[in-house]
Amino acid sequence: MSKGQVMLLTVLVIGGLLLGASAIAGLMMVYQLRQASDVVNSTKAIFAADTGIEWELYRMFKNSNYAKPVMTNQADFSTTVYGGNTVKSIGSSNRSSRAFEMTLQ
Numbered sequence: 001m002s003k004g005q006v007m008l009l010t011v012l013v014i015g016g017l018l019l020g021a022s023a024i025a026g027l028m029m030v031y032q033l034r035q036a037s038d039v040v041n042s043t044k045a046i047f048a049a050d051t052g053i054e055w056e057l058y059r060m061f062k063n064s065n066y067a068k069p070v071m072t073n074q075a076d077f078s079t080t081v082y083g084g085n086t087v088k089s090i091g092s093s094n095r096s097s098r099a100f101e102m103t104l105q
Helices: 003-061
Strands: 076-082 086-093 096-103
Touching: 003 076, 003 086, 003 096
Parallel strands: none
Antiparallel strands: 076 086, 086 096
């Protein structure tokens, strides 16, 4: 190989490595931005799960016919009561879900 061919090959290899590193860095940046925006949905899901626990407690001790609350922030929750003393509440907002479980003794 002549020196010109070696130099051209070296430039192509280095360019390919830089392109690959840039693509990986860009992809990581997209994932970080997506995760940062999911903090809002995660927080909504936590508060929805907490609302579910409080709703079930109110139903247990005050009014068993109390209607499920309607959230104005597009979050929702589902609750399950196990054995009469354990409540599990799963709050969800968009693609985020968070859960709380409480046991009364």
